[in-house]
Amino acid sequence: MHNPRLDLLTDYPFQRLAALLEGLEPGAAPLMMSIGEPQHPVPALVGEVLATSGAGWGKYPPIAGAPELKGAIAGWAERRYGLPSGMLPLEAILPASGTREALYMIAQTVVPERKAGATPLVLMPNPFYQVYLGGVLMQGAEPLLVDAGPDTGFLPDIEALPPETLARAAMVIVCSPANPQGAVLSLERWTALVRLARQYDFVLVADECYSEIYAGTPPAGVLEACHALGGSLDNVLVFNSLSKRSSVPGMRSGFVAGDPAIIQRFQRLRAYAAAGMPLPLQMVSAALWSDEAHAVANRRLYQEKISDASAIFGDRFGYHPPAGGFFLWLNVGDGEAATRRLWAEAGVKVLPGRYLARDRVDPVSGAVSNVGAPYIRVALVQNRETTQQALQRMVSVL
Ligand SMILES: Cc1ncc(COP(=O)(O)O)c(C=O)c1O
Secondary structure (H helix, E strand, O other), X not given: OOOHHHHHOOOOHHHHHHHHHOOOOOOOOOEEOOOOOOOOOOOHHHHHHHHHOHHHXXXXXXXXXXXXXXXXXXXXXXXXXOOOOOOOOHXXXXXXXXXXHHHHHHHHHHOOOOEOOXXXXXXXXXXXXXXXHHHHHHHOOEEEEEEOOHHHOOOOOHHHOOHHHHHHEEEEEEEOOOXXXXXXXXXHHHHHHHHHHHHHOOXXXXXXXXXXXXXXXXXXXXXXXXXXXXXXXXXXXXXXXXXXXXXXXXXXXXXXXXXXHHHHHHHHHHHHHOOOOOHHHXXXXXXXXXXOHHHHHHHHHHHHHHHHHHHHHOOHHHXXXXXXXXXXXXXXXXXXXXXXXXXHHHOXXXXXXXXXXXXXXXXXXXXXXXXXXXXXXXXXXXXXXXXXXXXXXXXXXX
16 A cells, blocks of 8 residues: 555655666765765854753744744845845744755645646746655646756746646746756846736745855845835745755755745644754754854855866856856766766766756657756865865866
């Protein structure tokens, strides 16, 4: 006995990578560039605040979040996006134990049984963060993957979809800065998407987990678009995380914020389903959202590695410095073949782009294609020296 919807999920990309490399010995001391797990130093604030908040281990964590944490998140968002004070009230914010679980769970909150007389659609980019699809398939909604390749600037062109499709959409997920391509949505496009969400009554989910990793101008965010449109948060949710901003992926600390009516319903579901964030970690998170200095230092480390990558790759493999985030998305012709060679000849582990995208079957010819297939994703999460070494080995093999 099992839930047949589980059969719709593929193995997670890292399991597929392990299968691809099975039996191959690394050609040199292994360098791991496949997983987007930040390896920069953990900010000193984490230990300092933990040392003084131990009493919180004796309490069940409040699902709604401690006011200290929600206040810190609101303050950060106001400073980061130039929002007027009070635009993001505390009741519009929920903590999440990492955004991953909340991104998985959100479909259960916002996707109805029917929309516009049909099974609701959930739109998401292709390639995409795998958790989006998991939550949607397990909910029984119909995913519609919108290609985000070079033709559309590596972002999904949601605005170009026909009105019938948008009318059936219950939720639209957009990731900016995008994992894996590093493309960033402009304020104008966020604004257009917020307008569409309200026109067609879908929930716009903005995954902005990489918003603090950038080289020049800070990426625009969906809350700025809400501000530009008068300040309402209707139909909009933003997800963000300390995993990348503060290099604490192991802390499991993120948040979701936006439309207070949706947040209220999400909180009801989360009272049943979510693992609340322990209070001491809520206090650490509050301190991290309130501190900018460590985030600036963290960003600088990524900038150094991205300039190294620019010097090493030039314009080979379609290389361009990512506008946001810490992934390189390199066109190597055949991502799986390149991944095997990089491991066997240079000991460098990367991820084939194919594993981050779903196949598309042409309805007429039956031909199968995959928008990620020519690419590999390279995570610049190791220290600068290791990263330089890995990139140089890559250039010599590819
Ligand atoms: C695009 C994207 N969204 C969300 C997440 C989830 O991050 P976390 O659960 O650590 O907040 C990740 C993690 O890699 C990601 O790449």
